[in-house]
Amino acid sequence: MDNLLSLQNVSWKRDGRDILSEINWEMKKGENWGILGLNGSGKTSLLNIITAYEFPSSGEISVLGYSFGESYLPDLRKEIGFVSSSLSRFSHIIEYETIEEIIVSGKFASFGLYEQVHQEDWEKADELIGRFRLESLKGKPYKQLSQGERRRVLIARSLMNDPKLLILDEPCSGLDILSREQVLELTKEIVNRPCQFVYVTHHIEELVEDVTHVLSIKDGKIVAAGPKHEVVRDDILTETFKLPVHVRWEDGRPWLSVEKKVHA
Numbered sequence: 001m002d003n004l005l006s007l008q009n010v011s012w013k014r015d016g017r018d019i020l021s022e023i024n025w026e027m028k029k030g031e032n033w034g035i036l037g038l039n040g041s042g043k044t045s046l047l048n049i050i051t052a053y054e055f056p057s058s059g060e061i062s063v064l065g066y067s068f069g070e071s072y073l074p075d076l077r078k079e080i081g082f083v084s085s086s087l088s089r090f091s092h093i094i095e096y097e098t099i100e101e102i103i104v105s106g107k108f109a110s111f112g113l114y115e116q117v118h119q120e121d122w123e124k125a126d127e128l129i130g131r132f133r134l135e136s137l138k139g140k141p142y143k144q145l146s147q148g149e150r151r152r153v154l155i156a157r158s159l160m161n162d163p164k165l166l167i168l169d170e171p172c173s174g175l176d177i178l179s180r181e182q183v184l185e186l187t188k189e190i191v192n193r194p195c196q197f198v199y200v201t202h203h204i205e206e207l208v209e210d211v212t213h214v215l216s217i218k219d220g221k222i223v224a225a226g227p228k229h230e231v232v233r234d235d236i237l238t239e240t241f242k243l244p245v246h247v248r249w250e251d252g253r254p255w256l257s258v259e260k261k262v263h264a
């Protein structure tokens with residue numbers, strides 16, 4: 001399996017409207033992709049398709065060797081990790097659970113522990129706690145954690161069942177600068193495992209070193225997809241974000257400025 005992910009001429013229509021049009025995208029072994037686009041550009045729709053929660057209206061898809069239309073897709077979902085700031089809507093279910101319980105529950109892809117946990121599962125959760133430098137939070141219930149700590153716990157949890165592909169959907173939204181940098185540091189832990197990631201964001205400075213490739217999307221169509229330095233350019237991002245922008249690179253990390261005043 002050379003391609004972790006392959007989409008050919010994929011379109012997704014809803015209410016007579018093309019939400020995604022003619023998407024062609026391949027993610028190969030060793031690549032980690034950032035996805036950039038404005039609100040409403042189609043990023044979540046694209047994630048819903050590759051995680052098999054929506055089925056395309058047309059086109060061919062294969063993810064982790066599962067061909068849509070031929071394979072049993074619930075098995076595919078078990079091999080994909082998913083972390084999204086919208087997972088916080090489950091907070092009420094887990095507010096009294098400790099970080100150990102939340103991380104270990106990742107093995108069963110459930111919020112809340114309903115199955116028997118074996119000693120080796122607790123040991124694995126403990127290893128993740130160490131790797132993600134969460135030791136000082138051991139024994140703490142979720143409700144007492146800061147937003148940044150919660151995101152770090154959820155990322156550790158997503159690795160509990162060794163996904164081959166991890167989707168990070170705006171994992172830094174709403175975080176302060178320190179918490180954001182602490183979450184971004186975790187990509188190093190992810191790439192140390194046999195796991196590749198897709199990172200969705202509006203903010204190009206979150207495209208850290210471990211992100212090798214970028215797909216930019218506008219109005220449901222791909223503007224550009226390829227190696228990071230070929231896509232994160234003034235012309236491509238000006239089109240993606242629908243306003244004149246300038247990219248500045250600092251120590252291999254891109255930053256964006258707006259070229260002139262924009263009137264709403």
Ligand SMILES: Nc1ncnc2c1ncn2[C@@H]1O[C@H](COP(=O)(O)OP(=O)(O)OP(=O)(O)O)[C@@H](O)[C@H]1O
Binds near residue numbers: 037041043045046
């Ligand atoms: N199930 C659906 N039925 C109808 N329209 C939908 C559906 N899901 C998404 N859309 C529409 O498709 C467009 C793209 O939405 P999507 O959520 O994929 O964008 P996004 O890039 O993830 O936006 P954001 O950054 O705000 O999360 C929007 O106009 C949205 O209203």
